[in-house]
Amino acid sequence: MPLQTASSTESVEPCPRFEQVAQVEGVGLQVHPTQVRETNPDIPVESMFPALVVSHPINEPELPFESDSSSPIQPDLPEPLSEGISVGDNREKTRLCSQCGAPMRLTSHSCRQCGARYYITIKGYCPVCQTMMEASADGKCDQCGGELDNPQVDSKLINIIETTPEHTTPVKTTSIPTQAAPKIHCPKCKSENPPNTDRCRNCDAKLLPAEGVGQRLAYFIAGILGAFVLGFLFYLFYIQNPGSAPDIAICDPIPLGLGALVVFFTGFIQALRKTPVYTKYENRAKRHISLNPWQALSDLNQAMEIAPAKEQGGLLKQRANIYEKIGLTEEAARDHLVLATSPDAFKGEGEWVAAFTGADSDTYTSSRRSDQITNLLRSGSARAVGYCSRCKKVVELDANQRCQTHPRTKGNEIQYVIPADLLVGKLTVLQKMESAHSQLSQQLTELLDTGQAKAVGYCPRCKAAVELGSKRRCTIHPRVKGRRIQYVLPNNIEAGKKLVLRGKREDKPVGRVRIIIVITLIFVSIGYFLSKYINQISEYAAKLFDRLP
Structure with a gap:
């Protein structure tokens, strides 16, 4: 028109x-x-x-x-x-x-x-x-x-x-890469690929490869060299020149001999093992720190979800460094605090001190950790949250980890958090102690009713992780009570659902291990009983057969 x-x-x-x-x-x-x-x-x-x-x-x-x-x-x-x-x-x-x-x-x-x-x-x-x-x-x-x-x-x-x-x-x-722009760089052709892509769209190379031949060869050579050094020290101190060993715990014959065997077999196993999935994500994260830190952060989060507990500390330290690199200071402070207050914070240092001085490693580790926590609380970099037996509720504690209302009462189930996560710390303590102290359920219900917190759990009818009401029941099926409940902030509901599903996945392996342990104990008990009372059982069986017509 x-x-x-x-x-x-x-x-x-x-x-x-x-x-x-x-x-x-x-x-x-x-x-x-x-x-x-x-x-x-x-x-x-x-x-x-x-x-x-x-x-x-x-x-x-x-x-x-x-x-x-x-x-x-x-x-x-x-x-x-x-x-x-x-x-x-x-x-x-x-x-x-x-x-x-x-x-x-x-x-x-x-x-x-x-x-x-x-x-x-x-x-x-x-x-x-x-x-x-x-x-x-x-x-x-x-x-x-x-x-x-x-x-x-x-x-x-x-x-x-x-x-x-x-x-x-x-x-x-x-511009600096933003959180919304993670990209996987192909190790072969250097092209960029979208996240969660298995193979490069340009050259079809694997974007999450296993450990290469060079890395496996390095493990094997390191194992041989370490075993050779320890074996040579054992030969020098206890065969060639007996009595010449220094008065150091690590130079005793048992640590040297067993250490040589352990180091050799460890290098051999590392060279031939199947690369764990979390190790693949960790290696790719290290490669992307300079290429795309947001992709490195995503890979480390993936690795932490599936890695065993003993590997969490190293992954957490790497993630804190990436947070600092991209300017997320609050997240970095949160990870550094977890590392500083962890029971294994000074475990490696304590083992070295015990090896060279013979001191008790547990005592050294506990003392160093306690001093560091006290310094963090007094400086204001961290806050302590715990249960007060006189207040009958979860409260914030002072620098001496005692109730601010009742200075003589020390808190129980103490959690250390950054100042911004004070409510998160309270929810963690409430979740741990809810079953033991019924009055804490009312404190949790108040937080849920006012919207300060959310409850997330697994619904067997929905067969999924869902948001729960203040009565800890599924909002779709009000008669079904949630399982593996997690209490989170309103903006962390999705993270809470992941924790619930992760706990569900971990329940099955734990159940299998428990069954295997029970069966093993039964067979061991039967074997011990037969070996101890075999003579009495044989005599009783012979008498029984003699009485038969």
Whole structure:
């Protein structure tokens, strides 16, 4: 149709390029021209169309708009679109680049026209998890694997391309990688790949490889050298020159002899073992510290979820260093505090002191840990939370780890937290002592009713980790009580669900081990009983057979 102006009924034929861009499939948004000139049909598209914003871009500059008094139409520009675009069954829909206005695929990560880069996420409502969840690589819920209802595509501008009248060539601005931009760098071709990708999209190389031949060979050589050194010391001190060994605990014959055997077999086993999955994530995290620290952080979190307890300390220390590198000082302080207050904080140091001086390692470790905790509390870098037997509730403690209301009463089940995590520490203590002290359930219920905390547990009817009510029952099935309950802050519900599911996975191996231990004890008891009373049993059996006809 011809265009009509407010002041005149004179028709103006639309520009052909206007029709071409306005009919982009899948956009479905009204586009207003900024200028329509009857005398100049070759108006550039960039001057006629404002950029369409699919989602909130990060620090995106506003496009300049200059009013033209000669233009017959001066409409207001449309507001940026803030919600996600529905995917539906057609993933080939298009949208316009928020930087240059060029059409691009709905799920495209970069604009071919100006080079602007976007971080794409697909979210949808999961009926099982009862909340909006991100989709995994197969398009299903990343938490439970269920189907997502009404999936939405959200895009965020990562790298901004700025153009000025003096510089018409696009100029890319550099920025520090954000939390929303983890990328896996291929160790073979050095290309970038999206997270959770198993193989490189460019060269098909494994992005989570096992330990290489060189690393395994290094383990084997280190084992041989260590065994040789310890064996040589054993030969020197106790065979060639008996009595020449120094008065050091580590130079006794038993530590030297057993140490040589242990070091040799450890190197041999490390060289031939199957690489644990958590080690693969740890090695990839070390490689990405300089390439993409956000990817390194993601890999370390994956490793900590599946690593055994004895490996958690080393992984936690690496994660704290990455937090400091990317400027997350609060998270780094939290990890450093966990390391400083851990029962194994000075275990390695205590073992070395015991080896060279013969002192008790447990006493040394406990003393060093206690001194460090006291210094942290007095400096204000940490807070102590515990149960007061006189207050009958969980309270904050002073620097001497005693109740502030009752200075003579020392707290029980003490937790050490940074000042920002004071409520988290209280929830941890309440969760530990709720079963032993019934009055603490009321304190927890008050926190849940006021919204300061949330309860998350496993529902056997939903067969998933769900949010629970103040009565610790499933909100969908009010008669079903939650299991493996975790109390978290309202913004940590998803992390709480992961803890619940992790506990469910760990229950099965523990049950199997328990059964094996019980069966083993039964057989050992039977063997011991037979070996001790075999003669009496044989005589009784012989008499029994003699009486038979």
